[in-house]
Amino acid sequence: MNNKKESIKIVASVLWLGALVVLGAWFWFSNVPVAQVNKDIGRLVAHAGLWGPLVYILIYTVRGFTFFSATVFTFIGGLLFGPVWGGVWATVAANISANVAFMTGKYIGTDAFHFVRKNIKIFPTDEKIRQNGFITILVMRLLYFPYDPLGYISGASGMRQRDFAFATFLGILPGTVAFVYLGASFTDPRNLGIVLIFIMLGIAISRVLKKRTKVGAELAQKKENNKNSNTQEKVT
Known part of the structure; x- marks a missing residue:
């Protein structure tokens, strides 16, 4: 078996x-430009009519297997559906996508994603994720760690899915709202004010967590060390 x-x-x-x-x-x-991807998705959603949101959510979810930027698709949500419904559908899609990645890492990608995690030093150990799953994922989401790899590696780590799901839901909210409103600002520039508010909110929360929690401080240090090592490699 x-x-x-x-x-x-x-x-x-x-x-x-x-x-x-x-x-x-x-x-x-x-040489397909990102702008063309936006247009193609817009056409698909428009042709789907009332099923447009479902098509958007499905495409967003499948996107996770390609590692195409989740941020771009969140932006597209605001562009297609406006700030309110764009926020709703992008939040639903992003959370479904994250949990599909988690389940994939849990059931079929364990060995592969353990290898990735060991070779990308910014990710914490499996033991750290299991012991402090909720706060670890929450901080990593707020610090904009790579969206899809985090889902796959979390699933492979053996942490509880409910901790991952709840932390992801809370952690991506500021960024999701910001990028949805950024997309919506193409039709109404007044939305740019909301973008700045939620970007600042996300930064403020992440800074508090970095200073007030041990996990946050460790993750911030890992990220800084990784940045410094990459800079040194480029110099040498």
């Missing part, structure tokens, strides 16, 4: 990797 599960994991991982290579090659050789 275990051999069968391992075989399924290997096959799924190979297919996923192959799809990423094909998609990456297509984007590389076709």
Whole structure:
């Protein structure tokens, strides 16, 4: 039975990797600009009519398997649906996408994402995530750690999904609202004020957590150390 599960994991991982290579090659050789992606998604949602929000949520969720920027799709939500409904659908889509990534990491990506986590020093250890799951994920979301890898690695770590889900929901709210309003500001520039408010709110909360919690201080230090090591590598 275990051999069968391992075989399924290997096959799924190979297919996923192959799809990423094909998609990456297509984007590389076709030189598709991000603006074109926005237009194409807008057309799909428009043609779907009343099903538009569902199409948007589905595309946003599938996006997580391609590692395409979640921020761009959140921005598109504001552009397509406006600040209110854009905020609703982007929040729903982002949370579904994050939890799908978590479940994927938990059931089929354990070995692969352990390898990634060990080689990307900004991520905490599995033990740290399990012991302080909620606050760890909350701080990492507020500090804008890579959106999809965090979901996959959290699932592979063995932490409780409810801690991950609740921390993700709270942690992405300031950024989600900010980028939705940024998208909506293309039709109404007055929304830019809301963007600044929520960006400042997110920064303020993250700074408090970095100073007042041990986990926050450790994560901030990891991020700074990783930045410094990358700078040194470029110099040498």
